[in-house]
Amino acid sequence: MPTTPAGPPATEAPLIELDGVEKVFHVRRRTGLLRRERREVRAVDGLTFRVPRGEMVGYIGPNGAGKSTTVKMLTGILVPSAGRLRVAGTDPSRERERLARRIGVVFGQRTTLWWDLPLRDSYGLVRRMYRIPERRYxxxxxxxxxxxDLAALLDVPVRQLSLGQRMRGDIAAALLHDPEVLYLDEPTIGLDVVSKAKVRNVLRDVNAERGTTVLLTTHDLTDIEQLCKRVMVIDHGRLVYDGGLDGLLTAGGGERTLVVDLEREFPPIEDVPGARVVRVEGPRQWLAFAAGGSAAPLVAAVAERYPLVDLSVREPAIEDVIARMYADRPAA
Structure with a gap:
């Protein structure tokens, strides 16, 4: 499948570097009353990519693709089985404590806060752990x-917070020490629409104003659409796409839709090359065309042949594009 290489500016070393990184787990499973079989599970298989300082990257894939394993290696929790990995010029597994002061992490439903303490006290402990100057803190x-929107929650014990409230609390904790790089695993899980918008605004701000590098893993692809210009797709531990959202739509063979409103009802529009009618409701018709194609020739052709009132172009759902990419890939 074609990919678009993305690399750092030639004048500055990338903040995150992976070269042929692998992670292999050895698991045992029972095959009989007294027999066990040892099996090799390759969670990450030859990953190579670069992330420049200040970039916000979406890192997506199905469950079990290797996303969380990658993030755990980037933080030093796991040691790669092979390959070379660097974050801010350091080896995460060998210099984990030093690197911890330069990164922020939110691991989905696993909180980094203290369960029985109010948020305020948890943040005080974070300040001491990272030795954050009082004024900056x-x-x-x-x-x-x-x-x-945490003011009303500061004196509430973490165990009494809802999942969405705790997620917001975890994100704040990850940002208190001004990390250079932020790893986010499902940061909007359990959030309502308003809270999701707040989290996205915060991420935009820290990226734009402070130059924080963000690696975002999520199943909510609206997060990717609204925050990331670059997307990496991983499947069976391998990078299958690295590039922009537009390129992802093309690589996945998606279709865009031209929605046409005519003055009155017409038979399905079948005389416009490069498009096919997928739906007709009264004077409104939906014409599908290739995601990588331009809508301009189609619009011109429809306007020339039919009494046009209004039209719009709808992009394909990223979920459908990625699902199609997985379906087209051979099983590992």
Missing amino acids: RENLERCVELL
Whole structure:
């Protein structure tokens, strides 16, 4: 499948570097009353990519594709079985404590907060752990509390928070020490529409204003559409796409839709090359065309032949494109 290479500017070393990284787990399973079979599971298989400083990248794939394993290696929790991995010029597994002061992590439904403490006290412990100067801590805390709407939750024990409230609390904790790179695993899980918008705004701000590098893993592809210009798709531990959203739509063989409103009902529009009618409702018709194609010639052809009132172009759902990519790939 074609990919679009994405690399750092020639004048600056990338913040994140992976070269042929592998992670192999050895698991045992029972095959009989007294017999066990040892099996090799290759969670990550030859990953190579670069992420420049200040970039926000979507890292997506199905469950079990190797996303979380990758992030755990990037944080030093797991050691690669093979290959070379660097974050900010350091080996995460060998310099984990040093690197911890430069990264922020939100691991989905696994909180980094103290379960029986109020949010305020949890944040105080984070300040001590990272040795954050008092003034900077106060400024960052006030900013996160305001942007993530946490004021009413500061004195509530973490165990009493809903999943969505705790996620917002975890994101604030990850940002208090001004990390250079932020790893986010499902940061909007359990959030309502308003809370999701707040989280996305915070991520845009820290990326734009502070140059924070963000690696975002999510199943909510609206997060990717609204936040990331670059997308990496992983499947069976291998990188199957690396490039822009537009290229992803083309690589996945998706279709765009031209929605045409005519002055009155007409038979299905079948005389426009490069398009096919997929739906007709009264004077409105839906014409599908290749995601990589331009809508301009179709619009011109329809306007020339039919009394046109209005039209719009709808992009394909990314979920459908990615599902098609997986379906087209041979089983590992």
